[in-house]
Amino acid sequence: MTGDVVVSRSLRNRLAMILTGGAAVLAIVLFLVVRAYAAQIAQQGQDNILNASVSSILDAAVLRDGEVELDFPYAALSMLSTDADDRVFYAVYEDGALLSGYDGLDTQDDEAFRSMNYDGSTVRIATATRTLVGANVPRRVTVSVAQTQDALSGTLNRISTNVAVFGAGFFALATVLSFWATSTTIGQLRRLTTSVTRRGPQDLSPFTKPVPTEMGPLVGSLNNLMFRLDQSLKQSEEFIAEAAHRVRTPLATVRSYAEATFQRVENTENRDALRSMMRAIDESSRAAGQLLDHAMVTFRAENLDRIDVDLNDLLRDLVQRMTPVADMRDVDFILDAAAPAHLHGDPILLQNAFRNLIDNALKYAPADSIVTVRVQTAPDLSVSVTDQGKGFPPSEINKLADRFVRGSDTDGQIGSGLGLTIARDVAAAHGGALILSNRSEGGACATLQF
Amino acid sequence: MRYIAVLILAVLPAFCFAQDWEDQQKFGANGTPILRILSSTDTSFFAPIIDSFIVGQPNVSVEYIVTGTADLDNEFRQNPDRFDVVISSAMDLQLKLTNDGFAQRLDGISHPDWAQWRSSLFAFTTEPAAIVLNAAAFDGLATPRTRQDLIEVLRANPDIFMGKVGTYDVRRSGLGYLFATQDARTSETFWRLMEVMGSLDARLYCCSGDMIDDLIEGRILVAYNVLGSYAEGRADTADTLTVILPSDFPTTMMRSALVSKSASDPALAEAFVNHLIGLQSGGARAAFPLPPLNSGQDPTGQSSIGLEPALMTYLDALKRQTFVREWEEAIIQD
Numbered sequence: 195m196t197g198d199v200v201v202s203r204s205l206r207n208r209l210a211m212i213l214t215g216g217a218a219v220l221a222i223v224l225f226l227v228v229r230a231y232a233a234q235i236a237q238q239g240q241d242n243i244l245n246a247s248v249s250s251i252l253d254a255a256v257l258r259d260g261e262v263e264l265d266f267p268y269a270a271l272s273m274l275s276t277d278a279d280d281r282v283f284y285a286v287y288e289d290g291a292l293l294s295g296y297d298g299l300d301t302q303d304d305e306a307f308r309s310m311n312y313d314g315s316t317v318r319i320a321t322a323t324r325t326l327v328g329a330n331v332p333r334r335v336t337v338s339v340a341q342t343q344d345a346l347s348g349t350l351n352r353i354s355t356n357v358a359v360f361g362a363g364f365f366a367l368a369t370v371l372s373f374w375a376t377s378t379t380i381g382q383l384r385r386l387t388t389s390v391t392r393r394g395p396q397d398l399s400p401f402t403k404p405v406p407t408e409m410g411p412l413v414g415s416l417n418n419l420m421f422r423l424d425q426s427l428k429q430s431e432e433f434i435a436e437a438a439h440r441v442r443t444p445l446a447t448v449r450s451y452a453e454a455t456f457q458r459v460e461n462t463e464n465r466d467a468l469r470s471m472m473r474a475i476d477e478s479s480r481a482a483g484q485l486l487d488h489a490m491v492t493f494r495a496e497n498l499d500r501i502d503v504d505l506n507d508l509l510r511d512l513v514q515r516m517t518p519v520a521d522m523r524d525v526d527f528i529l530d531a532a533a534p535a536h537l538h539g540d541p542i543l544l545q546n547a548f549r550n551l552i553d554n555a556l557k558y559a560p561a562d563s564i565v566t567v568r569v570q571t572a573p574d575l576s577v578s579v580t581d582q583g584k585g586f587p588p589s590e591i592n593k594l595a596d597r598f599v600r601g602s603d604t605d606g607q608i609g610s611g612l613g614l615t616i617a618r619d620v621a622a623a624h625g626g627a628l629i630l631s632n633r634s635e636g637g638a639c640a641t642l643q644f
Numbered sequence: 645m646r647y648i649a650v651l652i653l654a655v656l657p658a659f660c661f662a663q664d665w666e667d668q669q670k671f672g673a674n675g676t677p678i679l680r681i682l683s684s685t686d687t688s689f690f691a692p693i694i695d696s697f698i699v700g701q702p703n704v705s706v707e708y709i710v711t712g713t714a715d716l717d718n719e720f721r722q723n724p725d726r727f728d729v730v731i732s733s734a735m736d737l738q739l740k741l742t743n744d745g746f747a748q749r750l751d752g753i754s755h756p757d758w759a760q761w762r763s764s765l766f767a768f769t770t771e772p773a774a775i776v777l778n779a780a781a782f783d784g785l786a787t788p789r790t791r792q793d794l795i796e797v798l799r800a801n802p803d804i805f806m807g808k809v810g811t812y813d814v815r816r817s818g819l820g821y822l823f824a825t826q827d828a829r830t831s832e833t834f835w836r837l838m839e840v841m842g843s844l845d846a847r848l849y850c851c852s853g854d855m856i857d858d859l860i861e862g863r864i865l866v867a868y869n870v871l872g873s874y875a876e877g878r879a880d881t882a883d884t885l886t887v888i889l890p891s892d893f894p895t896t897m898m899r900s901a902l903v904s905k906s907a908s909d910p911a912l913a914e915a916f917v918n919h920l921i922g923l924q925s926g927g928a929r930a931a932f933p934l935p936p937l938n939s940g941q942d943p944t945g946q947s948s949i950g951l952e953p954a955l956m957t958y959l960d961a962l963k964r965q966t967f968v969r970e971w972e973e974a975i976i977q978d
Contacts, residue, residue: 275952
């Protein structure tokens with residue numbers, strides 16, 4: 195049943211990958227968005243100061259005797275001091291001609307703020323224009339103030355570092371959370387797997403424990419499948435039992451006819467033929483009987499009818515009933531049952547199991563030998579049946595209890611291959627096991643341990 | 645006195661050359677490399693600093709050229725590749741040189757933030773502007789402690805002081821312009837003082853040294869906005885001078901050094917600036933004759949003129965034009 199399953203990628207890994215990948219993407223997006231936003235705000239701050247500087251210079255412009263005078267305040271440049279000691283440039287134009295300040299500060303009226311390259315540095319430049327109305331013609335005074343962006347980029351770097359640390363923390367936390375979420379989710383599946391694995395081989399009852407919604411269809415299908423499997427198993431077993439039953443009665447009739455004919459026939463050839471026939475009929479009827487037994491065991495094992503059984507009584511009765519068969523083969527029984535042994539179980543099943551074991555021992559016991567039935571109460575309750583025959587073939591000892599498996603050295607003994615299966619199933623139904631072994635002094639030993 | 649003799653000897657030949665430097669001296673072996681220093685500080689103050697620098701590097705020779713602050717700025721702007729280190733007391737001009745990209749970034753030097761700009765311009769002294777008096781002339785008069793005191797003394801005694809007061813000619817001296825603009829920025833008293841000095845037919849000077857010379861000689865009795873360090877240097881030897889740091893508000897500048905972006909040997913230039921900064925914090929008066937950086941604030945709550953872009957405000961052509969005109973109106977009264 196541990197069959198090979200075609201596995202394609204792990205659900206857990208895929209889930210974890212999607213979650214952590216998503217977290218990584220989110221962290222990167224967060225980093226980029228916050229950085230861009232911070233850059234915008236920082237730039238806005240610089241622009242505001244540049245604008246204030248331009249305004250304060252422009253405000254100081256006056257016309258005196260037809261000449262533009264510009265006695266701008268100390269604060270106009272003082273406000274541009276930064277931690278990074280940014281360079282400052284300014285230019286004053288009158289009707290487009292440079293009046294004072296730095297040449298080459300390219301000004302365009304349509305834009306209040308611009309970034310440009312000046313003297314090897316990137317500068318932010320603010321520009322404003324004012325019209326002075328004098329006696330003759332209006333004069334347009336344009337003022338530009340530019341500042342390098344060292345402090346700004348320092349601030350941005352600091353923010354970037356902080357946001358990167360924050361993003362990494364977010365990612366780490368999200369990863370931990372995703373692993374937790376993944377294992378919790380996968381845990382449900384694992385729990386279902388465990389409960390399927392732990393079931394006994396005969397247990398085909400539906401799962402009743404609550405499962406998450408998403409697993410409902412799966413468990414439903416599983417239950418449905420098991421129900422159908424159970425049905426078909428029951429049907430086939432009923433069919434076998436029915437078939438065995440139907441075959442057994444006519445076989446008995448055929449056997450009685452064969453025996454009657456055997457008594458009357460003188461011819462040796464015919465007698466041999468009839469003997470073979472009776473033997474075959476015996477074999478068939480025994481097989482049919484065991485099939486019926488097996489079907490009965492299978493049925494009763496599911497609905498155990500437990501009472502308190504005195505194993506010693508049960509075995510004594512059984513041995514007594516089988517003694518005639520043993521006598522026919524010159525085999526003696528020894529029942530070794532000293533201590534009282536009680537078991538809470540189904541007496542019919544137990545009797546069936548013991549009978550099959552003793553039957554087997556009788557079949558393979560040589561003449562003038564002893565079959566011992568021993569009841570032990572310590573350490574565990576167990577019943578063992580031993581003979582003095584050849585023992586189990588060691589190479590097959592593990593398979594002998596499987597259905598319809600017979601040893602390779604059965605020497606034409608009648609058998610269906612179901613005896614040990616019945617014994618094993620009964621033991622399993624009682625929570626025990628069938629242990630087959632060979633004794634060191636010769637002979638097989640079959641033990642039912644409870 | 646030895647320094648003065650050296651100075652005179654050095655100045656004489658300088659006049660013979662086409663380039664009229666105030667002073668031009670060579671230190672150390674005649675080999676290479678040559679560290680060319682353009683400075684506004686008198687050679688006498690820098691000789692021990694250069695000497696101690698050469699002791700550590702025997703192969704190096706130093707050419708030390710002295711000129712006025714305004715001329716220095718002009719000269720360096722035109723020929724930035726002819727000089728390795730530029731030292732000036734005109735902070736505004738130095739800062740503008742740095743802002744305009746003439747200075748090299750020296751990342752190997754650690755210096756307090758307030759005493760440097762862009763790791764390119766390094767301040768290494770703190771020097772106040774002082775009122776210097778001829779002590780004998782003030783024998784019977786109250787010694788002025790503030791600018792207001794000075795105005796009152798001058799107004800009350802025009803007969804004594806007529807033609808005997810002196811100050812910087814802000815048109816010729818970068819440092820004088822810096823002191824004047826900072827004074828004007830702080831208080832209106834400056835303008836009243838200029839008017840009073842103008843009414844007394846003030847003499848105008850290019851440099852602190854000349855003013856002090858004339859004070860010692862008795863040609864003038866009061867000099868306003870003289871470099872305190874120069875005056876103290878002389879006051880130690882001549883009892884004739886009284887140096888007063890005005891208590892109403894001090895105007896304090898920091899001498900600063902920068903390395904030219906096109907210096908021939910940047911590492912050597914950086915080593916010199918480093919040496920300079922190391923000496924000022926060392927505190928040995930003999931090795932560093934200039935006043936060291938003073939990080940502490942003045943008791944009046946005013947610190948030195950800050951190294952910040954705002955220093956460029958008064959260097960604006962229009963602003964300078966306006967300021968100089970006002971200053972001329974106040975001090976030149978024909």
